[in-house]
Amino acid sequence: METNLKYKRVLIKISGEALLGEQQFGIDQKPVQKIALELKKAINLGAQVAVVVGGGNIFRGMRNSAKLGMDQASGDYVGMLATVMNAIALQSALNQIDVPCRVQSALAINQVAEPYIRYRAIRHLEKGRVVIFAAGTGNPFFTTDTAAALRASEINAEAMLMAKNGVDGVYTDDPKINPNAKKIEKMAYDDIIKNELKVMDTSACALCKQNNIPIIVFDFDAEDGITKILNSEKIGTYIS
Numbered sequence: 001m002e003t004n005l006k007y008k009r010v011l012i013k014i015s016g017e018a019l020l021g022e023q024q025f026g027i028d029q030k031p032v033q034k035i036a037l038e039l040k041k042a043i044n045l046g047a048q049v050a051v052v053v054g055g056g057n058i059f060r061g062m063r064n065s066a067k068l069g070m071d072q073a074s075g076d077y078v079g080m081l082a083t084v085m086n087a088i089a090l091q092s093a094l095n096q097i098d099v100p101c102r103v104q105s106a107l108a109i110n111q112v113a114e115p116y117i118r119y120r121a122i123r124h125l126e127k128g129r130v131v132i133f134a135a136g137t138g139n140p141f142f143t144t145d146t147a148a149a150l151r152a153s154e155i156n157a158e159a160m161l162m163a164k165n166g167v168d169g170v171y172t173d174d175p176k177i178n179p180n181a182k183k184i185e186k187m188a189y190d191d192i193i194k195n196e197l198k199v200m201d202t203s204a205c206a207l208c209k210q211n212n213i214p215i216i217v218f219d220f221d222a223e224d225g226i227t228k229i230l231n232s233e234k235i236g237t238y239i240s
Contacts, residue, residue, distance in 0.1 A: 006232040007159045009048040009125060011152040012039075013145065013200075014163045016054035016086055018220055025057060027089050035220070036093035039130055042226045043099055048125040050155055051132045052148040053090060055082025076140035080107055083144060087134035088112060100129040106138030106147070118154050125155065142203075149204035153211040160213050161229060162200060163220035169237035170199050170217050186238045189215075205239075215239040 014035060021028025042049050059075075059082040068075075087103045094101040102124050105113035113134060114120065124131045136147040152160045166176075170192075173181035189209035193202045199217055208215055218225045218236030228235050 005045060005047055005230045007047065007157075007230060009050075009155065009157050010042075010159050010161055010226075010230070011050045011052065011148060011155065011157040012161045012163060012226065013148040014051060014053045014220065015165065016056035016058065016082065018057075018163060018165055019053075019086055019089070020057045023057075027057065027086065029093070032089055032093045035090060036097055036099065038220070038224070038226050039094065040097055040099045041224065042230060043128060043130065045227060045230055047230055048128070049130050050121070050125060050151065050157065051087075051090070051130060052144055052151060053083055053086045053132065053134070054144040055079045055086055058082035058085060073140040076136075076142075077107075080135040080138070083136060084109060084113060084134040087132040090132055094130055100127075101132065102129055103132045103134055106133070106135040109135075121151075122155055131155075143201050145201040145204040146207065149200075149207040149213070152213050153207060157213060159229075160208060160215050161226065162215060162217045163225070164217060166219060166221055167217075168219035168222065168235070170197060170239070184237050185234070186240075189239060192239065199237075199239075208239075 019027050019031055021031045039049055059079050084105055091101045091103050103113040104116040104121055106116050108115055121131050133151045136142060136144050137150055148160060170184045171181040175181040189205050192199055192205045216229055216236050216238055225235060
């Protein structure tokens with residue numbers, strides 16, 4: 001399909017907390033359905049869409065591991081399984097609105113997800129299917145931010161979209177705490193790394209820099225955020 005979109009193939013990183021809704025933990029169907037509808041709009045425009053979803057709504061690696069007396073590697077594996085649960089929930093919501101979708105897991109769980117195979121993932125995207133990458137990189141000590149940057153690089157994504165909850169970009173300080181914090185419209189990868197801004201992991205940022213993948217940080221709660229980015233509207237913070 002010929003399109004006039006700014007980006008034809010994108011990877012969207014969604015935090016597990018985005019699936020919480022009004023709950024303290026677990027999966028709320030309302031935000032899951034909202035995310036599915038936003039992804040459908042992008043597909044209908046002709047974009048190829050991949051997704052990495054976190055697992056923080058179910059299990060928060062290091063913090064929960066310490067509470068349970070679990071070593072970090074074990075905690076990270078539990079976190080990976082949490083991302084698989086979120087991926088299956090999102091896949092179900094997409095199927096209900098007639099959006100073809102595949103879950104590919106970095107851990108072998110053949111009964112519920114395909115194994116991650118790069119060329120198969122690319123073929124799914126070319127056929128108009130949403131591909132959800134689950135279980136992070138399949139290795140402990142790496143976050144889902146790093147997994148998102150890795151998968152974006154592997155599938156030759158033209159941009160990585162970082163969906164945030166209630167924050168419409170990168171600020172000089174936490175806008176929820178400091179009302180004088182100023183939004184940054186455009187910045188370089190090195191600004192994230194040098195200033196240790198808590199937008200994403202520095203390793204993920206470095207990987208995007210290495211592969212020249214721009215990062216757009218935007219508020220997922222805003223209506224039509226993805227489609228606006230695809231249509232070249234300036235929203236959020238552009239990192240390149």
